[in-house]
Amino acid sequence: MGRALASASPEAARVFEDADRALGFSISALCFEGPASELVLTKHTQPAIVTASIAVLAAIRAAHPNLPTPEFAAGHSLGEYSALVAAGSLSLEDAVRVVHLRGRAMQEAVPEGEGAMAAIMGGDRAAVEALCAEAAEGEVLSPANFNAPGQIVISGHKGAVNRAAELAGDKKLKAIPLKVSAPFHCALMAPAARAVETALAGMTLRTANFPVIANVSASPNQDGEEAKRLLVRQIDGPVLWEQTILRMAEAGVTHALEIGPGKVLAGLVKRIDKRISVLSVSDPESIARIPEFFG
Numbered sequence: 592m593g594r595a596l597a598s599a600s601p602e603a604a605r606v607f608e609d610a611d612r613a614l615g616f617s618i619s620a621l622c623f624e625g626p627a628s629e630l631v632l633t634k635h636t637q638p639a640i641v642t643a644s645i646a647v648l649a650a651i652r653a654a655h656p657n658l659p660t661p662e663f664a665a666g667h668s669l670g671e672y673s674a675l676v677a678a679g680s681l682s683l684e685d686a687v688r689v690v691h692l693r694g695r696a697m698q699e700a701v702p703e704g705e706g707a708m709a710a711i712m713g714g715d716r717a718a719v720e721a722l723c724a725e726a727a728e729g730e731v732l733s734p735a736n737f738n739a740p741g742q743i744v745i746s747g748h749k750g751a752v753n754r755a756a757e758l759a760g761d762k763k764l765k766a767i768p769l770k771v772s773a774p775f776h777c778a779l780m781a782p783a784a785r786a787v788e789t790a791l792a793g794m795t796l797r798t799a800n801f802p803v804i805a806n807v808s809a810s811p812n813q814d815g816e817e818a819k820r821l822l823v824r825q826i827d828g829p830v831l832w833e834q835t836i837l838r839m840a841e842a843g844v845t846h847a848l849e850i851g852p853g854k855v856l857a858g859l860v861k862r863i864d865k866r867i868s869v870l871s872v873s874d875p876e877s878i879a880r881i882p883e884f885f886g
Contacts, residue, residue: 707746738859856871
């Protein structure tokens, strides 16, 4: 992950070097060489994705210095940290340090095997909230990610998620269990939220150069202290991704770059609002296509 980019772009390579120094271990070696068994541990995955994303951004800015300032930035869950770095609110060094801690705290918040997540396909917010209420039976269960129309992820105690999956068919919904290491974005993550709150308290988040739409509010924000509060609320609150994209579309956004590994968000945006075209950018070839994408 990111190796070809770091070879092609000195600016991207510098991001990996800066992240290695900030973390005190080589996240670049994990990204470039693995092993996958270490990279998939959330304490490593989180700083790896932020580093790789900001490396792509650095390469974009070096290759295309005359791109206009974005109207907004946004990121899905962990991606909110990359968005804040992109907007100049959070330093890369602080971002990788706090998400390394965030990953560890999220993993430790719930004993292994006690939590689960599932994607519920085919229902709206009201239907999924009703499903969670019926299946909870005194345990934690709630919507975690409002990803796109007809795709809402639920999170909570494993028994409650399993009951929801069994009930889904009767309600003309489809449940797809997700392979995750912990039940993210639900009340079980409260201990992780407190840990991140403590870490962020010692960091300075500056006024952002452009608004970042927060996961938990789907509202734009540029204030650094408010960004800290929103990052804490995000850990045990739902990701309002569908609402975030609609907010952008209603504000007149027509083109967006998905920066970093993967193309999942581009697919979600296509389902949410076709007024926004998305180019996924993760390597030298896709960086070269940016001017043509913006026309």
